[in-house]
Amino acid sequence: MSRTLQAPVTVAFDYTRSTGPVIGRFLTGLRDTTIVGGRLGDGRVAVPPPEYDPVTHQAVTEFVELPDTGTVTSWTWVSEPVAGQPFERPFAYALITIDGADTPWLHAVDVASPDDIETGMRVRARWAEERTGSVNDLVFEADGGDQPGTPAPAGGEDVSRIVTPVSLDYHYAASPEESSFFRGLAEGKILGQRCPKCQKVYVPPRGACPTDGVPTAEEIELSHVGTVTTFCVVNVPFLGQKIKPPYVSAYVLLDGADIALQHLILDIPADEVRMGMRVEAVWKPRDEWGTSIENISHFAPTGEPDADFDSYKHHL
Amino acid sequence: MSKVPAAVIGIGQTHHRAKREDVSMAGLCREAMDRALEDAGLTLDEVDAIVIGKAPDLFEGVMMPELYLAEALGAAGKPLLRVHTAGSVGGSTAIVASSLVQAGVHKKVLTVAFEKQSESNAMWALSVPIPFVMPVHAGAGGYFAPHVRSYIRRANAPSHIGAIVAAKDRNNALKNPYAHLHNEGTTVESVLASQMLWDPIHYDETCPSSDGACAMVIAAEDVAKTYEAPAWIHGTVMRSEPTSAAERDQVNPQAGRDAAAALWKATGITDPAREIDCAEIYVPFAWFEPMWLENLGFAPEGEGWKLTEAGETAIGGSLPVNMSGGVLSSNPIGASGMLRFAEAALQVRGRAGEHQVDGARRALGHAYGGGSQFFSMWVVGSQPPSN
Numbered sequence: 001m002s003r004t005l006q007a008p009v010t011v012a013f014d015y016t017r018s019t020g021p022v023i024g025r026f027l028t029g030l031r032d033t034t035i036v037g038g039r040l041g042d043g044r045v046a047v048p049p050p051e052y053d054p055v056t057h058q059a060v061t062e063f064v065e066l067p068d069t070g071t072v073t074s075w076t077w078v079s080e081p082v083a084g085q086p087f088e089r090p091f092a093y094a095l096i097t098i099d100g101a102d103t104p105w106l107h108a109v110d111v112a113s114p115d116d117i118e119t120g121m122r123v124r125a126r127w128a129e130e131r132t133g134s135v136n137d138l139v140f141e142a143d144g145g146d147q148p149g150t151p152a153p154a155g156g157e158d159v160s161r162i163v164t165p166v167s168l169d170y171h172y173a174a175s176p177e178e179s180s181f182f183r184g185l186a187e188g189k190i191l192g193q194r195c196p197k198c199q200k201v202y203v204p205p206r207g208a209c210p211t212d213g214v215p216t217a218e219e220i221e222l223s224h225v226g227t228v229t230t231f232c233v234v235n236v237p238f239l240g241q242k243i244k245p246p247y248v249s250a251y252v253l254l255d256g257a258d259i260a261l262q263h264l265i266l267d268i269p270a271d272e273v274r275m276g277m278r279v280e281a282v283w284k285p286r287d288e289w290g291t292s293i294e295n296i297s298h299f300a301p302t303g304e305p306d307a308d309f310d311s312y313k314h315h316l
Numbered sequence: 317m318s319k320v321p322a323a324v325i326g327i328g329q330t331h332h333r334a335k336r337e338d339v340s341m342a343g344l345c346r347e348a349m350d351r352a353l354e355d356a357g358l359t360l361d362e363v364d365a366i367v368i369g370k371a372p373d374l375f376e377g378v379m380m381p382e383l384y385l386a387e388a389l390g391a392a393g394k395p396l397l398r399v400h401t402a403g404s405v406g407g408s409t410a411i412v413a414s415s416l417v418q419a420g421v422h423k424k425v426l427t428v429a430f431e432k433q434s435e436s437n438a439m440w441a442l443s444v445p446i447p448f449v450m451p452v453h454a455g456a457g458g459y460f461a462p463h464v465r466s467y468i469r470r471a472n473a474p475s476h477i478g479a480i481v482a483a484k485d486r487n488n489a490l491k492n493p494y495a496h497l498h499n500e501g502t503t504v505e506s507v508l509a510s511q512m513l514w515d516p517i518h519y520d521e522t523c524p525s526s527d528g529a530c531a532m533v534i535a536a537e538d539v540a541k542t543y544e545a546p547a548w549i550h551g552t553v554m555r556s557e558p559t560s561a562a563e564r565d566q567v568n569p570q571a572g573r574d575a576a577a578a579l580w581k582a583t584g585i586t587d588p589a590r591e592i593d594c595a596e597i598y599v600p601f602a603w604f605e606p607m608w609l610e611n612l613g614f615a616p617e618g619e620g621w622k623l624t625e626a627g628e629t630a631i632g633g634s635l636p637v638n639m640s641g642g643v644l645s646s647n648p649i650g651a652s653g654m655l656r657f658a659e660a661a662l663q664v665r666g667r668a669g670e671h672q673v674d675g676a677r678r679a680l681g682h683a684y685g686g687g688s689q690f691f692s693m694w695v696v697g698s699q700p701p702s703n
Contacts, residue, residue: 005447005448007447007448009444009446009447011374011444013377013436013437013440013441015376015377015378015435015436016434016435016436017340017435018335018336018337018338018339018340018432018434018435019340020338020339020340020342020343021338021343022340023340050387050388051340051342051343051346051388052342052346052387052388052390054387054392057359057360057361057390059346160337160338161337164377166377172446172447174447174448178448182448195562198562200562200563201562202562209561210558210559210560210561210562210564211558211561211562229466230462230463230465230466230469231462231465232454232457232458232461232462232464232465232514232515232516232517233512233514233515234452234454234458234514235511235512235513235514235515236454236455236457236513236514238437238439238440238443238454238455239437239439239440240440240443240444240445241443241454242445242451243451243452247452249452249453249454249458249462250462251462258562258563259560259561259562259563261450262450262452262453263450263452264450264452270515275465275466275469291448292447292448292449293448293449293450294448294450294451296450309469313470314563315563316463316466316469316470316565316566316567
């Protein structure tokens with residue numbers, strides 16, 4: 001058995017970018033099948049136009065419409081394309097200096113093999129039929145001298161905002177100490193560990209005690225009963241929320257532990273939850289258990305008298 | 317070797333808004349930077365180094381934005397540093413910039429901090445579920461609300477103190493043309509009548525989501541003394557602590573207390589409530605005003621709310637707090653800490669406009685971040701430091 005429990009995580013969000021006037025002008029050009037460069041203070045033309053002149057630091061405000069042809073100044077072969085790249089088949093990424101520009105632009109060239117591309121090669125844009133104002137509105141191909149039809153400009157309002165979906169997949173690994181806690185939950189136990197130096201009982205246990213920097217070690221099976229130290233009532237819905245509001249998110253200090261766990265309080269109206277309230281873990285049916293704190297559905301009042309404030313005030 | 321005295325000689329900020337869709341991140345930064353440079357009468361070529369800060373990358377989904385921003389920020393050929401300390405980053409970024417001057421490494425350092433919250437969703441970014449762990453997290457408000465409840469209980473504070481803070485800061489913001497929220501007619505009653513979002517925190521007791529940036533030029537003594545009204549840096553402090561530890565005090569964190577004690581010692585201040593003329597304190601949720609008043613040593617533990625209730629933290633009180641409207645009125649997260657530092661500097665330069673505190677000579681700028689685990693603060697004064 002692995003020392004650490006692992007689980008896949010995907011963090012994904014569609015970010016909305018404000019382009020600003022310069023990148024907006026460039027992307028508007030691409031949507032309208034025009035490559036737009038920016039004139040720099042020293043007279044050079046840069047594609048894409050930088051927002052600020054690298055020498056004078058002034059905002060770039062003069063734009064130059066350029067042809068959609070250019071020259072490969074360097075290139076590399078992408079033999080195994082990955083998701084999100086311009087082609088699903090092997091292709092070249094090249095630095096292309098657009099005719100009339102002085103700086104190269106990194107873009108994709110549609111050639112069948114690395115034998116079909118070389119530095120100095122002439123290339124021409126191949127525009128997508130449906131364009132949105134994105135670098136993916138075109139790819140480059142060898143300029144055969146013929147004049148392929150260019151799709152009509154799309155027109156419309158200038159591009160000022162683009163959406164950039166970002167997605168990150170990774171494997172989350174709990175520490176060995178946390179993993180023993182999660183495995184304990186799969187057996188219906190709440191396992192803490194004591195720090196060998198400060199003697200505090202941590203639940204979940206820690207790979208490094210925050211005070212002493214050493215792993216917690218001695219295993220301690222904790223009570224399923226504890227005290228609500230403090231809490232809030234979450235009334236606000238938000239993107240990605242797993243629990244339907246309103247709900248009570250509480251710190252529960254289990255008897256015998258020196259740090260509170262965060263969990264849900266149910267089986268009592270939210271406005272009757274109190275600091276000091278005694279609660280116990282309510283477990284889901286055993287056949288729904290995994291290696292997760294979610295084996296505990298929630299905490300519910302025990303009906304005991306509330307704990308004295310002095311008994312938990314140093315946990316606030 | 318003693319420190320080189322340093323001062324703020326230029327300050328700039330954007331108009332903070334929910335959405336600044338007219339500018340990119342680079343454009344947002346440059347708006348603040350160009351104003352700070354104009355204020356200092358300098359060009360980008362005349363500064364020696366650039367120090368940038370912003371909140372965690374997930375907030376905008378650009379990994380290490382300083383890489384792509386370098387050219388737009390005019391950093392080509394200069395040192396460019398990025399500072400990361402979560403919500404306190406604007407403060408710690410300013411401190412890193414001032415340290416480079418105080419250490420004698422550079423004469424003129426430009427520092428900038430920004431956030432473009434409209435490109436993302438900070439609530440989502442702060443609540444990404446972690447495997448095996450109970451998904452009860454609900455953004456920053458969900459994190460801090462239980463600790464606010466703890467404060468109310470520990471200090472035995474009346475339940476309307478947060479609303480007093482919110483009404484004060486929103487009214488202060490009406491005097492600040494750069495503030496995001498200009499909510500006319502905010503009263504204690506209207507705050508208490510707003511929706512309860514994270515009980516005990518009402519909607520009007522929370523900060524907005526803003527796009528904005530702030531920048532400052534910090535210069536060494538020989539440069540600064542040629543300026544008419546520099547804001548002299550009297551002391552800077554940063555302290556950190558773990559997010560969670562057994563018996564950690566989440567209401568009155570040790571790192572904040574230690575930082576404040578070190579700051580008062582470094583600046584020769586023995587009675588901060590009397591010797592500090594005004595303070596810009598990082599208050600994203602209204603109740604943090606009394607909490608931090610205690611943490612900073614302006615009031616004994618459990619009594620911060622009494623200063624607030626008595627009106628002492630309003631402009632005209634004995635210790636005006638968040639004259640600019642504070643984080644409660646403008647919250648471009650990465651810039652929010654630097655805005656506190658810059659507003660403190662504006663006050664001692666006598667350039668805070670309608671929200672100027674008369675005769676402000678010494679002011680505190682303060683920021684905190686993470687789960688109340690990073691603290692950064694400085695004291696600036698109208699006169700050079702005597703220590």
